[in-house]
Each structure stands twice: as C-alpha cells, then as structure tokens.
Amino acid sequence: MNDLLERFFALTPQMRLASYVGVALLLSLFYWNFSYSPTATALSERLSRLEELQTQQATKARQVAQLEALRKQVRELDAKLNEALAQLPDQKEIPDLLSTVSSLGRESGLEILLFRQRPEALQDFYAEVPVEMLMKGTYAQLTEFFDRVGKLNRIVNAKDISMKSPVVTEGRVVLSTSCTIVTFRFLSEEERARIAAERAKREQR
Numbered sequence: 001m002n003d004l005l006e007r008f009f010a011l012t013p014q015m016r017l018a019s020y021v022g023v024a025l026l027l028s029l030f031y032w033n034f035s036y037s038p039t040a041t042a043l044s045e046r047l048s049r050l051e052e053l054q055t056q057q058a059t060k061a062r063q064v065a066q067l068e069a070l071r072k073q074v075r076e077l078d079a080k081l082n083e084a085l086a087q088l089p090d091q092k093e094i095p096d097l098l099s100t101v102s103s104l105g106r107e108s109g110l111e112i113l114l115f116r117q118r119p120e121a122l123q124d125f126y127a128e129v130p131v132e133m134l135m136k137g138t139y140a141q142l143t144e145f146f147d148r149v150g151k152l153n154r155i156v157n158a159k160d161i162s163m164k165s166p167v168v169t170e171g172r173v174v175l176s177t178s179c180t181i182v183t184f185r186f187l188s189e190e191e192r193a194r195i196a197a198e199r200a201k202r203e204q205r
Contacts, residue, residue, distance in 0.1 A: 094129055094185055097154055101131070101181055108145035110137035118180075122187070122195055131181040138172050139163075149181070156183045 098117065105112050114134035121128040137145075142163070149156050158179050165176040187195070 094183070097152075097156075097183055098129075098131060100152070101149060101156060101183075104148045105133070105135055105145050108137070108148060109141040110135040110145055114178075120185075122191070124195070125187055125192060126184050127187055127191075129183045129185055131183075132178075133181055134176070134178045136174055136176055138174060142175065142177055154183060156181060158182075 098115075102112060102115050105115075112133070112135050114132060116132045118130040118132055121130070135142075135145075146158055149158060158181055161177065161179040163175045163177045167174050
C-alpha cells in the first residue's frame, strides 16, 4: 500500500490529475451502469405508463360525458315519440273521434249531407282512416269547421276540398262542399306483424 502511495505521489502533477480524472470516469461509468441507467429506465417506463393511464382516463371521461348526452337525447326522443303516439288513436277510439268531427260540423252551422268512412290505408305502424263528407253551409261556417278540426288533439287532415253550387238563401251564399277528412290510428302488434309477413311474402315472389 505504501509503495502504491509513494509511486502515486512520485508522479508528476499532470499524471496525478489524469489519474483523478480516470478514477472519476470509472466511478461515473460504474454509477451509470449499475445505478443511474436502470433507475432512469424504470422512471421512463413509469412516466410512459402514467401518460398512457392519463390518456385512458381522459378518453373514458369523454365517453361518460357523451353517454350522458346520448341518454338525454334518448329521453327526449322517447318523450317526442310518446307525444306523437298520443295523437294517433287506436282502433276503439276511432268511432268517438269521427263522431266528434261530425258534431263539430253541425256545431259550426253546417248541414251534413254525407259522412261515410272509406277503407283504411295501412302503413308500417299506422293506418289512414279516410271519411268522405258532403255538407252545405256558408264559407264562414266552413272555415270555422276546418279551424275546429285543426285544433283537435288528434291528427285530422282535410283534403280534396271542393266548393260548388253557390245558392243565395236568406241573404247568405250557401255552398255545397265535399272533402275527405283523414285521421290516423296506431296499428296493433298483430296488425303490424301481419303487414310485415305479407310484405315479406310479396318480396319472395
């Protein structure tokens, strides 16, 4: 040991400095290989995993926010669907609805000459229920009738309106008016199934 020290101190200052630098480099290399490098690698892996988890968390948060928005949209669509379905009477309500339409005509001062239900036109989930009407009355009475029909809480349309044969009676112009009153009803599950089966049978031909 003493020989090593004597030899070391016998070196020139430049050689001793070079020895210091060499020892420092060896220690640094040893620290890098066995301590810092593994630690840095592990830290880098942890940081990468943390970044990945943060990205996943942000994605899930966005999905949750979108899910709530979609649920709200579904609730709004359900409400609108229920509101629309409420305007479509079912089969058992049709007679009362048609009776109401006829009553509105008489209450408006019209003389109802014809009120005849025609065959239904079946669609995918509803049926058109047409009623042929012929009535007499003034233009004001007719507009009052159509206005009242339009304010019903059920969907009722008037089409093919024709006014003719004006006659002056007691100072009033009375018109003969024909039209088709169309209301709609909601099909039952059995009817929808039957329509779907008939359509599938036609498509197979």
